[in-house]
Every structure is written in structure tokens, then in C-alpha cells.
Amino acid sequence: MRLVVGQGSCGVAAGAGKTYAAIKALMNENDTFELGSTGCIGMCFLEPIIDVYEGDELVKRLVHVTEDHAAAIVDAVRAGELDRISNLFISDDDASFLEQQTRIALRNCGIIDPTDIGSYKARDGYKALEKVLKTMTPEEVIEEIKVSGLAGRGGAGFPTWFKWNAARQSKGEEKYLICNADEGDPGAFMDRAVIESDPHTLIEGMLIGAYAIGASEAIVYVRAEYPLAIINLNNAISQARAEGIIGKNIMGTDFSCEFRYMAGAGAFVCGEETALIESLEGKRGMPRLKPPFPAAAGYKMKPSNINNVETFANVAWIILNGGDKFAAMGTETSKGTKVFALTGKIKRGGLVEIPMGQTLRHVIFDIGGGIRDDKKIKAVQMGGPSGGCIPEHLLDTVIDYKALGATGAIMGSGGMVVMNEDTCMVGMAKFFLDFTSKESCGKCVHCRIGTKRMLEVLTRIVEGNGREGDVELLEELCISIKDGALCGLGQTAPNPVLTTIRYFRDEYDAHIREKRCPAGECRDLLTFTIDADKCKGCTLCARNCPAAAITGQVKTPHVIDNEKCIKCGQCIKNCKFGAVQVM
Amino acid sequence: MCECSCKDEKMLTLDETLEKCGHDAGNLITILQSAQEIYGYLPAEIIYYVAAQTGISPARVMGVATFYSQFRLEPVGKYLIMLCKGTACHVNGAGVIETAICDELGIKDGQTTEDGLFSLKTVACLGCCSLSPVMMINDEAYGSLTPNKAVAILNDYRSREEGGAEA
Numbered sequence: 001m002r003l004v005v006g007q008g009s010c011g012v013a014a015g016a017g018k019t020y021a022a023i024k025a026l027m028n029e030n031d032t033f034e035l036g037s038t039g040c041i042g043m044c045f046l047e048p049i050i051d052v053y054e055g056d057e058l059v060k061r062l063v064h065v066t067e068d069h070a071a072a073i074v075d076a077v078r079a080g081e082l083d084r085i086s087n088l089f090i091s092d093d094d095a096s097f098l099e100q101q102t103r104i105a106l107r108n109c110g111i112i113d114p115t116d117i118g119s120y121k122a123r124d125g126y127k128a129l130e131k132v133l134k135t136m137t138p139e140e141v142i143e144e145i146k147v148s149g150l151a152g153r154g155g156a157g158f159p160t161w162f163k164w165n166a167a168r169q170s171k172g173e174e175k176y177l178i179c180n181a182d183e184g185d186p187g188a189f190m191d192r193a194v195i196e197s198d199p200h201t202l203i204e205g206m207l208i209g210a211y212a213i214g215a216s217e218a219i220v221y222v223r224a225e226y227p228l229a230i231i232n233l234n235n236a237i238s239q240a241r242a243e244g245i246i247g248k249n250i251m252g253t254d255f256s257c258e259f260r261y262m263a264g265a266g267a268f269v270c271g272e273e274t275a276l277i278e279s280l281e282g283k284r285g286m287p288r289l290k291p292p293f294p295a296a297a298g299y300k301m302k303p304s305n306i307n308n309v310e311t312f313a314n315v316a317w318i319i320l321n322g323g324d325k326f327a328a329m330g331t332e333t334s335k336g337t338k339v340f341a342l343t344g345k346i347k348r349g350g351l352v353e354i355p356m357g358q359t360l361r362h363v364i365f366d367i368g369g370g371i372r373d374d375k376k377i378k379a380v381q382m383g384g385p386s387g388g389c390i391p392e393h394l395l396d397t398v399i400d401y402k403a404l405g406a407t408g409a410i411m412g413s414g415g416m417v418v419m420n421e422d423t424c425m426v427g428m429a430k431f432f433l434d435f436t437s438k439e440s441c442g443k444c445v446h447c448r449i450g451t452k453r454m455l456e457v458l459t460r461i462v463e464g465n466g467r468e469g470d471v472e473l474l475e476e477l478c479i480s481i482k483d484g485a486l487c488g489l490g491q492t493a494p495n496p497v498l499t500t501i502r503y504f505r506d507e508y509d510a511h512i513r514e515k516r517c518p519a520g521e522c523r524d525l526l527t528f529t530i531d532a533d534k535c536k537g538c539t540l541c542a543r544n545c546p547a548a549a550i551t552g553q554v555k556t557p558h559v560i561d562n563e564k565c566i567k568c569g570q571c572i573k574n575c576k577f578g579a580v581q582v583m
Numbered sequence: 584m585c586e587c588s589c590k591d592e593k594m595l596t597l598d599e600t601l602e603k604c605g606h607d608a609g610n611l612i613t614i615l616q617s618a619q620e621i622y623g624y625l626p627a628e629i630i631y632y633v634a635a636q637t638g639i640s641p642a643r644v645m646g647v648a649t650f651y652s653q654f655r656l657e658p659v660g661k662y663l664i665m666l667c668k669g670t671a672c673h674v675n676g677a678g679v680i681e682t683a684i685c686d687e688l689g690i691k692d693g694q695t696t697e698d699g700l701f702s703l704k705t706v707a708c709l710g711c712c713s714l715s716p717v718m719m720i721n722d723e724a725y726g727s728l729t730p731n732k733a734v735a736i737l738n739d740y741r742s743r744e745e746g747g748a749e750a
């Protein structure tokens with residue numbers, strides 16, 4: 001029997017490291033079971049998770065396992081009576097989160113040991129690379145990717161084969177293949193999960209790409225905020241090199257390719273491919289004018305090709321299973337599967353990989369289990385700062401580049417943040433503009449100053465100082481930024497504002513005309529009071545008030561000092577009598 | 584750095600990185616990351632030193648150092664609180680967590696407490712969205728925060744610190 005602890009970043013943050021250590025400490029030399037690690041299974045809402053294997057078969061999944069459960073688990077495993085810890089078994093309902101998925105990019109995540117190349121090879125690892133190097137020409141590889149219909153998973157959805165072909169056709173001996181692992185969209189973490197949990201699949205996909213375009217070096221530009229991903233990637237590169245999979249004459253063939261990574265230093269704009277190239281060259285990450293496109297003159301002005309992590313994670317599977325099998329999934333315009341990071345006010349948050357063509361409603365309600373606390377869904381945000389908010393009445397939209405684009409949002413890299421009735425949509429727009437105005441690289445005037453002005457307008461609206469005509473002013477600024485910015489990030493920066501105006505104009509109007517926040521979130525527009533008739537004087541609110549703003553004697557009605565009140569809402573959550581009111 | 588011409592240990596470590604990076608301006612970001620790891624921040628004299636060693640102007644090095652959010656031009660406290668303000672954390676109340684931390688420590692985003700114990704930095708996304716709101720103190724992540732929980736965690740660090748001082 002083998003116990004495997006999920007130790008991706010989410011698992012560790014939830015305490016998986018302590019659980020692992022506690023079990024390890026209890027084990028002795030007489031124990032016949034083993035303890036191992038894996039990456040992220042993607043069921044973040046159940047972390048820490050332990051999978052129990054009998055041989056290669058998963059016999060039980062234990063969830064919410066803390067260090068306090070270690071002794072009971074070890075006892076049960078030693079006795080061979082897992083039913084003793086049935087309180088930790090995953091429920092059928094929660095298990096359906098994974099059962100409803102089709103995993104290609106995430107096929108190994110949470111199953112293999114990411115620190116062991118043997119574990120990857122045991123699941124057909126590097127067989128696709130071998131097939132490519134020994135039996136296929138670069139043109140045949142590009143053709144297979146073309147058949148698959150694989151499109152860039154970073155957000156734009158550009159056909160992968162087209163970029164590969166352009167780089168292949170570019171003249172020059174020295175070419176580069178680059179992976180964009182600078183997952184900057186706040187709310188998306190699938191790329192981190194792939195690198196942490198299955199780094200070899202990225203290496204294999206990149207080497208296949210390098211062979212296809214004729215690159216002599218492959219480089220991963222990885223986000224510095226992902227320390228575990230960097231450690232696992234670094235380790236995987238060393239192992240692959242030791243086995244002759246990286247370097248000269250890979251697998252005994254004529255193909256040679258070097259492989260390295262560089263840690264980014266924190267700049268959202270580096271997700272734009274020409275900005276990323278500037279950063280790779282040690283400069284400020286500011287986008288270049290296109291053309292020339294990277295395929296002609298990219299890194300060091302040599303032909304380069306850049307794809308996202310998830311794109312590469314699909315490549316080995318496509319080569320082994322055939323492009324047509326990949327293309328059989330999805331819709332007319334969007335093939336294969338897509339990974340989403342489902343978060344926000346959702347019951348079951350985590351990584352969801354499904355074939356394109358399913359509806360948003362299916363993802364949120366059937367897989368994600370619906371809204372936490374059984375509140376009402378208001379919207380789902382897709383595509384991060386470049387995307388938009390899709391309202392409840394459009395949740396039957398299918399997941400497809402075109403269909404999502406028609407709503408004003410985008411497919412994006414896969415962030416899917418669910419919002420309920422308590423989320424203020426004007427506040428949401430302000431949140432994103434705050435982000436883009438800070439992250440604007442400053443090259444283009446419209447983006448640099450326009451986002452600042454938009455942020456100022458949005459700020460005064462949420463503070464209750466909005467003016468008649470502000471919405472129209474925002475719209476005008478949106479258009480000028482869309483027209484006046486050089487890069488994709490600048491051009492899409494207005495999307496969160498445009499979509500919230502389009503679908504939630506009434507919320508803007510309520511803030512501006514009535515100085516009221518319908519969601520009850522904009523703090524400057526709220527006043528907290530305690531209804532003396534309902535208050536029993538239980539003191540719970542006063543004891544839990546972080547600002548010490550509530551006073552009152554036991555069993556007498558309490559009072560909130562509005563000078564001190566930080567409007568955090570803790571009192572509402574704590575009050576069992578519904579005495580706290582917000583106006 | 585000391586006044587004499589000899590090089591201290593930190594400088595020698597930085598020299599190793601410079602050597603490994605071939606004194607190449609193309610590796611400037613990696614060099615600065617290494618310098619920051621050694622010194623805890625990027626002191627002005629190091630900016631000049633790196634510029635001289637890589638053959639580019641100090642202004643360009645400074646340009647890079649100020650462009651990326653990872654780089655700091657001032658020292659940070661013993662415990663660096665990275666408070667996530669990503670989308671999921673925002674939706675789940677990162678704003679009130681920030682207020683609670685700021686009130687508790689008497690500092691704003693980007694500042695350090697007078698005793699040099701805590702620095703607060705808000706970051707775009709730590710990638711632990713399902714545990715939102717999240718903060719990370721040095722390398723330890725804390726999820727599902729409430730204002731009270733966040734303050735309790737800070738107090739834990741404080742009492743550990745005081746306990747350490749007594750011992």
C-alpha cells in the first residue's frame with residue numbers, strides 16, 4: 001500500500017507538508033506501506049489530500065487531512081482496515097468534480113511524482129519525443145499539430161501550427177523556442193500546476209516544438225512568484241539532461257537542443273510576447289512594434305517562437321494519440337480541451353479541464369457545485385484584466401473562443417472567477433483598472449495615462465462622488481485606449497469596464513445617482529448599525545470586531561461607533577440574531 | 584561595504600554570479616535577483632557596481648530595477664508579508680484583510696514597521712486562489728483569512744520573536 005500526499009502549492013498552503021511530516025514521523029522500519037508525494041490534483045477545495053494506492057490502482061482518496069489525522073491513518077493502514085478512517089473519505093459528490101473532467105494537459109497532475117523522471121516515463125513520458133525524433137519530419141509534426149486544431153492557450157487562441165510553421169520557414173541557423181510561463185493573470189494558476197506537478201510534460205512538448213521549428217535552444221520564462229515550480233522545473237531539466245533528453249544528439253539522433261529557464265521579476269506586461277523577449281534580454285519588459293514578428297526577429301533578433309505552458313502540455317498527447325483525436329473534441333472553431341482555474345464564490349474551487357463546447361453553467365454548477373452559501377450568482381469573470389464579466393443570463397454560452405468573445409469577455413488563459421450578489425461590479429471594474437494602471441509599462445500614452453484617468457473616475461464613483469456623464473467619459477477613454485495602445489494588454493485593458501457597463505449599467509447608475517452600492521460592498525457608501533430591538537447583547541460582535549468599534553454591556557443592545565468602524569462586515573457574519581444592518 | 588579595497592563575503596558571492604552570467608547585460612535581471620538575495624535589497628552602490636561590471640549605464644540598471652515589482656531599493660523587515668490581491672482574493676475580501684493588517688501594524692502597503700519586524704507588500708497573485716484570501720509571510724502561506732485570523736497570525740510572530748529574545 002502506498003500513501004501519496006498532494007504537495008502542490010495549494011496543498012502546502014493548506015498544510016500538506018505538515019501532514020506528510022506527521023505521517024513520516026510515525027512510520028518505522030516494520031511498516032510495509034510507503035509514503036510518497038505528488039503535485040496538484042486540482043481539487044484545491046479538499047486540500048490537503050492523500051491518495052491511497054494498491055499497486056497502480058487508486059483505492060481511496062482521503063480529504064482535508066491534517067497532521068492531527070496522521071496517527072489514525074497510520075493505524076488504519078497498518079491494520080489494513082481503511083474503513084476506520086471513513087470520516088476522511090471523499091464524498092461521491094466531491095468526487096464528481098474530477099469524474100466530469102477530460103484531462104489531457106493535466107493528465108499526470110496529482111498522479112506522478114514530479115521530482116522523478118521515472119514516474120513520468122512510466123506514463124508514456126518522452127515516447128512522443130522519441131516518435132517525433134525517430135519517425136517524423138519537422139513538417140509532419142507541424143501537420144499533426146495543424147490537424148489537432150491546437151490554439152494558443154495563453155489567451156489569444158492563435159493557431160499553434162501557424163506560429164510553428166512561420167518560425168520554421170524563417171531563414172536563419174539560430175532559432176529559439178520560448179515558453180511563456182509568466183502566468184500573470186490574477187486568478188489563473190493552471191500553468192503553475194503543470195510546471196509544479198508535471199514538469200517533464202512541458203519539457204517534452206517544448207523539445208517537440210524545438211524540433212519542429214529547428215531551434216537549438218529552448219527557454220522557459222517562469223514567474224518568480226512560483227518558487228516550487230522553479231525548483232521542480234530545475235530538477236526536471238537536470239534529470240532530462242542526465243538521461244540524454246536535453247543537450248547534444250538527443251536520444252541518439254542528430255537533433256540537439258539546449259534547455260534552460262529564466263525567472264521573471266514581476267511584471268504583468270511580460271505576458272505579451274515581445275515584452276517577454278525584451279525581459280529575456282535583460283531589459284525593461286516593454287512591447288516591441290510588430291512587425292517584425294518574433295517568428296522573423298524575436299529573441300536576440302533571431303527567429304523565435306513563443307507558446308504558453310498549457311499549449312505545450314497538450315503536444316505530447318497529440319503526437320501519441322493523433323491530432324484527429326484531439327480535434328474530435330470541442331466545437332467547430334475551438335478544438336480539444338481547456339483548463340480553467342475555478343475560484344471565487346464557488347463551492348468546489350480548483351482546476352477544471354473539459355472539452356471545449358460545454359457551457360459555463362455546466363462548469364460552475366455541475367462541476368463547481370454552484371455558489372457558496374447557496375447565494376445567487378451574479379457573474380463570472382473570464383480572462384482576467386484583459387477579459388470581462390459575463391452575467392448570469394449568459395451562462396449558457398458555450399466555451400469557445402468565438403462565443404466567449406461575443407460576450408465581450410475572452411477565453412483568456414483560463415481564470416474563471418465566480419461572483420455572487422455581494423460583489424459590486426463597479427468595484428470589480430475598479431479592481432482591474434487599479435491593476436492595469438499599475439502594470440502599464442508606460443510606453444503608450446493612452447494606456448499609461450488613460451488607465452490612470454479611468455481609475456480616478458471609477459474611484460470617485462465607488463466613493464460616492466460620481467458625476468452624471470462619468471459612464472460616458474469612461475466609454476470614451478475605453479475607446480481611445482483600445483485604439484491607441486500598441487500591445488494586446490493595453491488594447492484589452494478597458495474590457496473589464498466595458499463589460500460591466502454593458503451588463504451592469506444599473507449598478508453604475510445607483511452609485512452615481514443614488515450614492516448607493518446595490519451589492520453592499522463599497523464601504524464609503526455603507527453605514528453599519530445595530531437594531532436595538534433585535535440585539536440580545538451577546539457581545540459576540542464586540543469581541544470579534546477587529547477595530548474595537550462596538551461597545552455595550554452584556555444583555556443590553558450594543559452600539560457601533562461609525563468613526564472607528566472599518567466596515568469589514570465581521571459583525572454581520574457573527575450576529576446570530578440578524579441585528580446588524582447595513583444601509 | 585567596507586572602506587578598504589578588500590571585498591567582503593557578500594561581494595565575493597555577487598562576483599561569482601557575475602562570473603557565471605558572463606558579465607553579460609543580457610543576464611541583468613538574473614544578476615539583480617542574485618544581488619537582492621545576497622543583500623536583501625538593491626543598495627545604490629550595488630546598482631553602480633553591476634552597471635560597471637556589465638558595461639551598461641547605471642541609469643539602465645536602475646530602469647530595470649524600478650520596472651519589475653520584485654526589486655526593492657530599500658531593506659525590508661525581518662518578516663515580509665505578501666498579501667495577495669488577486670481577483671479571487673479581491674472577491675473574497677482581501678481589502679478588509681489589508682485594512683486589518685495596516686491598522687494592526689500601523690503601516691501602509693510598501694512600508695516597514697519601526698521595529699523592523701514586518702514589511703507589507705501587496706502582490707498581484709500568489710496562485711493559491713482556492714484558499715483566498717491568502718497571505719504569505721516569508722515562505723509560509725496562510726489561507727482562508729479573516730481580519731481576526733490575520734491579526735492573530737501577526738501576533739504569533741510577535742510572541743515568537745519576544746520569546747526568542749528572552750531565551
